Amino acid sequence: MSAIHLHNLVKKFGDFTALKTMDLEIADGEFMALLGPSGCGKSTTMNMIAGMEEPTSGRILFGERDMAGVPMGRRGVGFVFQNYAIFTHMTVRQNLAYGPRMRGAARAEIDRRVGAIAEMLQLSPLLDRKADRLSVNILQRVAIGRSAIMEPAIFLLDEPLSNVDAAFRAVMRTELKQLQRQFRQTMVYVTHDQLEAMTMADRIAVMDHGVLQQVGTPLEVYNNPANVFVARFIGAPGMNLLKGRPAESDRGLVIDLGPLGVTPPLPDELASAVRAVRGDVLYGFRPEQVALAERGLSMPVSFVERIGARTIVHLGEDESAVKAVFENDVGLSVGQTAIVAPPASSVRVFDAATGLAVGPG
């Protein structure tokens, strides 16, 4: 087992900078998800940890050991590929035995280790099956087993669930999380699916355009996004952000949202932080926390999505569009006007100029 330290990691491909000065500490035994849209640099980061690519500058340390120049075969990392990269011309047993065999382990030793890992992953009955006709969840287990047999200190998983159909993903997520508990290794999991990151990871590193945006537990990044990108990216749908200008009123500090009117007063702690901001701010709140109220923002309903368990109501349009998610169906239809109010405690404010979160966070 081993912690991973990334110091000032930079990766350039010619003129293109895939990763701009990344600093990240991944604790021993932690399940860290690298989350971001495609092209954000998450896979590049992972490939550098695995040793498939050399960083342009910066350092990667496993515990105390500097990994510069250590070839990927000697880093002691297990890697689960997006499509699992199972050796399809071999049996499950041959796949599992591949690592020890290549390192010249004795036959009895290989048999013992393959037996043990197969037992753990419930692959024993499948050992002599050809690997090209297995279902995805078996493939996933073989891929993990094939790496786990080498007892790697670090496990890297590159979007392993992206080829799996939606219905099966929940099963696979549960299985993967259980496996991590069994192995207790440091795991780095690359994904663009926030649901996977939220459900499995101990901490999430949100990335965009080669820049690390925020690191935190799933609830931290959900509740207290560090900036506008994280606020919009996390959550489905993302956080509502309305542009406005702070204004004093007799009830306290409010945000003047222009044609939408003014917001309810901000809580004291947040208000004092917002007073320090010069210029416009973004008034943010989660669609799930919106409630219909007597007083609040009055907006026309533009669209209603009913998706069974939840109802998503689209309010306003363009710059001042807001989404509201309700647990049950609501009696709203297009053309009506809804008065919505986010609870004061769930309001987040961002500096419109820098995009950074304002206040106690």
Add this chain to the structure above:
Amino acid sequence: MSAVTATISEDKMDARTKPATPDEGARLGFRLTLPAQILVLFISAFPLLMQLYISVTDWSPLSGVGWWNAWEMWNSFANYTDLAADTRFWSALQRTAIVMLVCVPAEFLLGLALATLFADDFPGKRIFYSILLMPMMVVPAVAGYMFFMLFQSGGPVNDILSRILGTPVTIAWLSDPNLALIAVMIADIWQWTPLMFLILLAGLVGVPEDQMKAATLLGANAWQRFVTIVLPKMKTIIIIALAIRVIENFKIFDTLYIMTGGGPGVATETISVYIYKVTTQDLIWGYVAAIALAILIVLSIVAVYAMKRMAKAREVPA
């Protein structure tokens, strides 16, 4: 608008009233391809049957009867018994086998080495690639003439050897019975390694990259990756490449004939050259038919064996 609806409903009707059973589909397919099938049958089966017929007679174009009347010259399988006792035939067959056993493995190993080299990027790759494929595009007769010139005793090959060794070399490559066959094999390897390279390269780039990476991460070195991943994945394509070259090399003729004419004496007389000589010089066509049939049988066995191996390789990728 109404026209479109009409077409759609008609189609629907059609589908409902005339369900095309697989049986019916097969019959229609058979009827449609019948003319082509008859043509193919004619051009493949007819010469074969004609050959079989002539091979049991003493017929020759000079015998004064049409080939269809060759039965008048029936010789009760004498051609086949002659063939069994024909030492010139057997030594030609042996020589063909030697050429094949040297050339095909050499072309395979060179082709594989080059393919491995070209699977990675290196500066000037595209230029080298074009140069490498050129021999394949040279007309074999031209290649034969080229090597004929190269291997003259005062030719460039001896010239280069002289410069390297520092003493004048005047090896009579094409008139020395031992060296002539070597010269011929060099020409064949020069011309056909590119084909092998091309086929094997196609197989090599088809090896999944992530499986190679996975093997590397699991600690396999380059040689181990080659043996455990690359070769098994390329099995089918290797069998195809070898089968093509074995069959083609067995029929080696044009380059060789121009370089040596089968000589000196019979030193480079392969089976094709022998058949050619019997056909054009001795004019015993009944005998020629018998030889050709014997070879067809040998090559068919090779082809069937290769196809069986291929089916096996695809079914149980080991």
